[in-house]
Amino acid sequence: MKSEPLRLRMEGISKSFPGVQALKSARLDLRAGEVHALVGENGAGKSTLVKIMTGIYPDYGGLYEYEGEPVTFRSIAEAQHAGISIVHQELNMMGDLTVAQNIFIGRESTTFFVSDKELNRRAQELIDEFDIGVDPRTLLRDLSVGKAQMVEIARAMSFTQTRVLILDEPSAALSEGETADLLRKVEQMRARGVSVVYISHRMNEIMQITERVTVLRDGDYVATMDTASCTVDEIIRAMVGRDVDQAQKTTSQVPADAPIALSARGLTSARVTDVSFDLRRGEILGFAGLVGAGRTETMQILCGADRWGTGTIEVDGRPLTFTHPRQAINAGIAYLSEDRKRYGLVLNLSVTDNTVLASYDALSTGLVVHTKECRTVTQRYVDALKTKTPSVSQLVKNLSGGNQQKVVLAKWLLRDVSILIFDEPTRGIDIGARAEIYAMMRELVAQGKSIILVSSDLTEILHLSDRVVVMCEGRATGTLDIAEASQVTIMELATHHAQHSKESR
Numbered sequence: 070m071k072s073e074p075l076r077l078r079m080e081g082i083s084k085s086f087p088g089v090q091a092l093k094s095a096r097l098d099l100r101a102g103e104v105h106a107l108v109g110e111n112g113a114g115k116s117t118l119v120k121i122m123t124g125i126y127p128d129y130g131g132l133y134e135y136e137g138e139p140v141t142f143r144s145i146a147e148a149q150h151a152g153i154s155i156v157h158q159e160l161n162m163m164g165d166l167t168v169a170q171n172i173f174i175g176r177e178s179t180t181f182f183v184s185d186k187e188l189n190r191r192a193q194e195l196i197d198e199f200d201i202g203v204d205p206r207t208l209l210r211d212l213s214v215g216k217a218q219m220v221e222i223a224r225a226m227s228f229t230q231t232r233v234l235i236l237d238e239p240s241a242a243l244s245e246g247e248t249a250d251l252l253r254k255v256e257q258m259r260a261r262g263v264s265v266v267y268i269s270h271r272m273n274e275i276m277q278i279t280e281r282v283t284v285l286r287d288g289d290y291v292a293t294m295d296t297a298s299c300t301v302d303e304i305i306r307a308m309v310g311r312d313v314d315q316a317q318k319t320t321s322q323v324p325a326d327a328p329i330a331l332s333a334r335g336l337t338s339a340r341v342t343d344v345s346f347d348l349r350r351g352e353i354l355g356f357a358g359l360v361g362a363g364r365t366e367t368m369q370i371l372c373g374a375d376r377w378g379t380g381t382i383e384v385d386g387r388p389l390t391f392t393h394p395r396q397a398i399n400a401g402i403a404y405l406s407e408d409r410k411r412y413g414l415v416l417n418l419s420v421t422d423n424t425v426l427a428s429y430d431a432l433s434t435g436l437v438v439h440t441k442e443c444r445t446v447t448q449r450y451v452d453a454l455k456t457k458t459p460s461v462s463q464l465v466k467n468l469s470g471g472n473q474q475k476v477v478l479a480k481w482l483l484r485d486v487s488i489l490i491f492d493e494p495t496r497g498i499d500i501g502a503r504a505e506i507y508a509m510m511r512e513l514v515a516q517g518k519s520i521i522l523v524s525s526d527l528t529e530i531l532h533l534s535d536r537v538v539v540m541c542e543g544r545a546t547g548t549l550d551i552a553e554a555s556q557v558t559i560m561e562l563a564t565h566h567a568q569h570s571k572e573s574r
């Protein structure tokens with residue numbers, strides 16, 4: 070094994086931005102045809118390291134060797150020419166161009182002389198190969214985040230000269246089915262001798278497809294381990310520097326006769342049929358199901374974001390109808406959308422501005438905003454959630470992906486509401502920071518607030534929920550007490566309908 074030549078080697082890599090030392094002494098080496106996980110907490114420096122690798126940041130300290138030679142890539146084009154492709158954490162495509170145009174952009178040699186028809190035909194081939202199921206003529210901005218991500222991955226994988234492929238949290242916006250497709254594609258790339266860098270916070274994916282794992286902490290190299298001979302707990306300990314409790318909740322502390330904070334009956338819309346449930350005060354009610362089961366759509370009816378939704382909703386025993394999200398907010402319901410990249414943040418504003426954006430009413434008199442108070446409040450949440458930022462005045466666009474998520478969370482936690490709906494709250498958030506967010510949620514319910522938790526992460530559902538509503542194909546197929554809930558009982562209910570309808574076909 071030892072004599073195998075390295076495809077790429079980075080050592081002692083440092084990089085700073087104004088006020089932030091993103092990397093101190095990072096290290097990573099890649100063998101030919103291996104899948105190598107790069108892990109670490111939010112802000113550890115993963116994205117920065119791979120941006121150096123691909124020529125986005127040409128200024129840095131340290132050693133970078135590619136195919137045995139020292140290199141400095143001055144641009145993405147240079148790195149790509151040498152065979153290094155990247156799929157970024159943030160979507161990086163042109164919304165106003167079609168899927169086909171996006172796939173072939175920057176490949177003038179192929180696009181310049183090629184008709185639209187030919188372009189679409191080639192794109193269709195790729196779309197079929199990746200089983201994405203979109204029309205190549207669709208504008209990119211009309212796709213769901215997951216589909217757009219699949220298009221970007223297909224694009225990066227289609228460069229024939231690719232020898233190193235970097236995927237920066239590729240699965241964060243993908244459904245289970247799409248993720249499974251992606252993992253199969255990664256296997257195929259490996260089989261072709263491509264070296265893959267796989268950045269993810271999802272330990273099961275890492276255990277499944279990687280040969281080795283490199284851990285970064287606070288811009289420093291911690292360790293590189295053989296995946297086959299280490300455990301998830303060992304990886305997490307290397308990332309976080311301590312043990313993290315991931316155990317399942319076994320019994321609910323909420324008394325069965327606790328007052329009902331919210332009651333929903335017969336919620337129905339285009340994609341949801343007759344969903345009913347009660348949320349008790351002080352309870353965390355989990356919503357589990359496969360992607361597309363209708364959980365987000367149910368929440369949208371609940372908070373007035375779906376104009377065509379019907380059904381009855383009672384808050385503290387009072388019947389209410391919401392035709393606009395503002396009415397739900399006034400009734401004390403806050404909805405943290407799953408699509409935060411699009412709706413949650415103003416990237417060119419500071420951490421403070423983003424945090425207090427939704428709470429200006431409470432923090433201002435007339436037109437005067439109490440700046441100092443805003444900063445103090447924001448600092449409190451930065452501390453509580455351990456958001457990594459040099460100060461509360463930092464622009465949000467300069468934070469790492471996971472830390473941006475924490476700002477969105479703070480914004481919603483700050484609102485004084487009694488019912489909070491969290492839709493995939495920890496997507497893209499590292500395991501250590503999750504623990505902080507979980508603690509915050511427990512504190513909220515201890516104060517008498519109630520939480521609905523929509524999550525595709527069963528570990529998270531089982532760790533936090535008092536009861537679990539399981540949905541399948543737009544219907545609630547069952548409600549489980551946490552004492553009877555498990556991966557197996559939930560998955561049975563989550564696929565119940567699907568199996569049933571398949572059998573009857």
Ligand SMILES: Nc1ncnc2c1ncn2[C@@H]1O[C@H](COP(=O)(O)OP(=O)(O)OP(=O)(O)O)[C@@H](O)[C@H]1O
Pocket residue numbers: 086087089090091109110111112113114115116117118158457458467468469470471472497499
């Ligand atoms: N352009 C920039 N300007 C200023 N600071 C930056 C910039 N890019 C990154 N940083 C800072 O550098 C540190 C490392 O960020 P990076 O994006 O590499 O983290 P990451 O490991 O990818 O985290 P995540 O898991 O949240 O995506 C963070 O503290 C971040 O705030």
Ligand SMILES: [Mg+2]
Pocket residue numbers: 115116117158237469470471
């Ligand atoms: Mg990142």
